[in-house]
Amino acid sequence: xxxxxxxxxxxxxxxxxxxxxxxxxxxxxxxxxxxxxxxxxxxxxxxxxxxxxxxxxxxxxxxxxxxxxxxxxxxxxxxxxxxxxxxxxxxxxxxxxxxxxxxxxxxxxxxxxxxxxxxxxxxxxxxxxxxxxxxxxxxxxxxxxxxxxxxxxxxxxxxxxxxxxxxxxxxxxxxxxxxxxxxxxxxxxxxxxxxxxxxxxxxxxxxxxxxxxxx
Numbered sequence: 001x002x003x004x005x006x007x008x009x010x011x012x013x014x015x016x017x018x019x020x021x022x023x024x025x026x027x028x029x030x031x032x033x034x035x036x037x038x039x040x041x042x043x044x045x046x047x048x049x050x051x052x053x054x055x056x057x058x059x060x061x062x063x064x065x066x067x068x069x070x071x072x073x074x075x076x077x078x079x080x081x082x083x084x085x086x087x088x089x090x091x092x093x094x095x096x097x098x099x100x101x102x103x104x105x106x107x108x109x110x111x112x113x114x115x116x117x118x119x120x121x122x123x124x125x126x127x128x129x130x131x132x133x134x135x136x137x138x139x140x141x142x143x144x145x146x147x148x149x150x151x152x153x154x155x156x157x158x159x160x161x162x163x164x165x166x167x168x169x170x171x172x173x174x175x176x177x178x179x180x181x182x183x184x185x186x187x188x189x190x191x192x193x194x195x196x197x198x199x200x201x202x203x204x205x206x207x208x209x210x211x212x213x214x215x
Contacts, residue, residue, distance in 0.1 A: 001091045006081065006098050013102035017179040018109060021145040025114075025128050030121040033149075040152050046176055047121065047143035067111040067140045074108050077101040092190070093198035099187030106180030107144050114142030146176045 028034070028045040035042055049063050081101055084094055115137025121128045128136075137143070153172040160166040177185075191198060 001085070001094045003085050006085065006094060009095070009098050010102040010105070013099070013179065013183050014106055014109075017102075017106040017183070020147065020179060021110065022130070024147045025118055025121065025145050026130055027127065028121075028147075029125050029127065030123045039154065040150060042149045042151070043147045044149040044176055045121070046146050048146060049143050063111075064140055067108070067142075070104060070108040070111055074101070074105050077104060090198045092194055096187040096191040096198065099183045099190075103180040103182070103184035103187070106178070106183070110144040111142050112140060114145070115139065116142070118142075144178070144180075146178045146181070148178060148182065149176045 024043060024045050028043070030045060030047070033042055033044045077097075077100075081094075081097060084097060114135075116135040116139055117131055118135060119129045119132040120136035150173050151171050153170070156170045156172075158165050158168055158170050
């Protein structure tokens with residue numbers, strides 16, 4: 001797989017992720033919801049200070065650590081992407097690595113810059129403004145914008161015979177995420193499913209084929 005194709009894939013994910021985040025940030029109030037396809041696919045605007053799907057590390061130091069970790073991961077990922085391209089890894093592996101890299105970079109942009117370049121989003125308004133006189137947070141303290149919500153089963157009352165949760169309302173699938181999160185998850189899950197096929201370089205495949213031919 002050629003490097004230019006990897007760059008186009010990564011840029012495509014980054015652009016789609018950031019365009020949607022900026023639109024949501026500047027057009028929706030905090031916790032505002034828009035129905036897209038019936039009730040099972042919605043845009044629901046939230047922000048989180050932590051990892052994918054709203055997982056958090058505690059306090060401001062946790063936020064700084066997470067942002068710096070993302071920055072380190074993207075820098076290390078740049079070196080790794082160059083390495084697997086030069087060593088001609090399996091095309092599927094390179095695509096998965098590109099998805100993970102693009103997702104990490106997309107959320108890193110939010111963490112680094114969104115606190116500086118946006119005003120705060122509030123429930124019921126006003127709408128956030130891009131490039132205000134003063135942002136809502138300092139550099140490294142930006143919140144990640146999430147909006148994709150797929151409640152396939154919503155407000156279902158669980159049967160009373162279910163231990164601990166019987167009689168409670170249940171929603172499937174509750175996480176609210178963004179394109180970057182989806183890119184990371186898709187890359188990781190695909191890599192886990194096809195790891196035996198993907199974790200081979202072309203050199204290893206040539207050796208295996210030569211051994212097979214000699215038998």
